[in-house]
Amino acid sequence: MVSSRDVLARIPQPRFPIPRSATGSVPPQAAATVMVVRPVAEVVRGLQVWLMQRHARMAFAPNMAVFPGGKLDPIDRRAPDPLRACAVRELAEETTLVLDPERLIPWARWITPAIEPRRYDTWFYLAVVPSGTHLRDVSGEADDAFWITPAEALARSEARTLALMPPTLAGLLELSDHDSTESLLRAAAQRVVEPIRPVFVADGEQGRLEYPPVPADDPEYAAPLSTESVTGAEPPTPGEDQHLGSPVPRPGDPRRVGP
Numbered sequence: 421m422v423s424s425r426d427v428l429a430r431i432p433q434p435r436f437p438i439p440r441s442a443t444g445s446v447p448p449q450a451a452a453t454v455m456v457v458r459p460v461a462e463v464v465r466g467l468q469v470w471l472m473q474r475h476a477r478m479a480f481a482p483n484m485a486v487f488p489g490g491k492l493d494p495i496d497r498r499a500p501d502p503l504r505a506c507a508v509r510e511l512a513e514e515t516t517l518v519l520d521p522e523r524l525i526p527w528a529r530w531i532t533p534a535i536e537p538r539r540y541d542t543w544f545y546l547a548v549v550p551s552g553t554h555l556r557d558v559s560g561e562a563d564d565a566f567w568i569t570p571a572e573a574l575a576r577s578e579a580r581t582l583a584l585m586p587p588t589l590a591g592l593l594e595l596s597d598h599d600s601t602e603s604l605l606r607a608a609a610q611r612v613v614e615p616i617r618p619v620f621v622a623d624g625e626q627g628r629l630e631y632p633p634v635p636a637d638d639p640e641y642a643a644p645l646s647t648e649s650v651t652g653a654e655p656p657t658p659g660e661d662q663h664l665g666s667p668v669p670r671p672g673d674p675r676r677v678g679p
Contacts, residue, residue: 421610421612422607422610422612423614424528424529424611424612424613425614425616427593427594428590428631430593431586431589431590431593433628433629435623435626435627435628436628437625437626437627438535438626438627445534445535445539446538446539447539447640448539448540448541448640449491449492449539449540449541450502450503450542451491451492451506451542451543452489452490452504452506452507452510452542452544453486453487453490453507453510453545454488454489454507454511454519454544454545454546455469455487455527455545455546455547456469456470456487456511456515456547456549456553456555457469457546457547457548457595457604458549458550458552458553458567459550459551459600459601460551460569461551461552465600466569466599466600467569467570467599467600467604468567468569469487469567469568469569469570469591469592469595470487470488470515470555470565470567471485471487471565471566471573472485472487472488472514472559472564473485473563473565474563484583484585484588485573486585487544487588488511488515489506489507489510489514490506490510490513490514491506491540492506493506495509496509499521503543504521504545505521507521507524507543507545508521508524511547513559514557514559515555515556515557515558515565516556516558517553517555519547525546525547525605526543526544526545526546527544527545527546527591527611527613528544528590528591528616529541529542529543529544529615530544530587530616530617531615531616531617531640532618533618533619533629534619535620542587544587544591546604546608548601548604548605570592570593570595570596571596573592574589574592574596577589577592586618586629587616590616614634615641616631616634617631617634618630619631
């Protein structure tokens with residue numbers, strides 16, 4: 421069984437100026453984002469993921485390359501699963517792609533560090549779409565948006581031509597382990613989603629991020645809007661529709677992906 425925390429050991433630990441602390445810790449707002457993945461059409465094996473390059477005017481994560489998503493809207497709360505509703509709505513608003521919410525597979529959950537003035541409790545979902553799927557950026561929040569292989573995105577990050585926050589970097593690292601949607605979906609079936617809340621640790625005049633486990637009795641441990649539908653999925657049998665058509669089974673633990 422794989423935990424969503426396993427990737428943390430692969431994230432580089434650069435040192436950087438410690439951000440100015442907010443006045444007290446603000447509660448995180450519920451949010452959702454979607455890693456939209458498609459097979460590469462031009463080659464036999466390979467995956468591409470959709471990234472948006474946020475423009476410099478954004479109050480949160482300016483200039484960063486991110487997966488499409490955003491915070492919960494009041495209208496999302498009317499849905500049986502507000503988090504999935506948020507993910508589907510944000511994806512449609514930013515890319516024009518409309519997905520069946522049952523096709524979203526929970527992949528990770530990141531909580532913004534307590535020191536930050538803007539905080540989010542974000543569920544990351546995986547959505548596999550057919551090769552040749554075309555998206556376009558209509559968000560008004562990005563300077564650019566594009567399909568890219570996880571390996572290329574990581575190489576650009578290493579070359580400092582693509583800025584990534586730790587949650588995006590973690591998702592790309594894990595996506596880079598797979599060269600087919602079948603492999604990716606099999607991994608999703610054996611995945612346990614655990615909350616990740618980075619902590620800034622002072623190291624002289626600079627600092628670094630650490631990722632201690634979130635205690636089960638921590639008030640932020642429980643997902644703010646988890647429902648029975650915020651669960652996992654077994655991947656479709658190879659050869660069956662693995663994209664948008666059939667609904668995903670939803671057994672078991674709301675923090676778990678898989679049976």
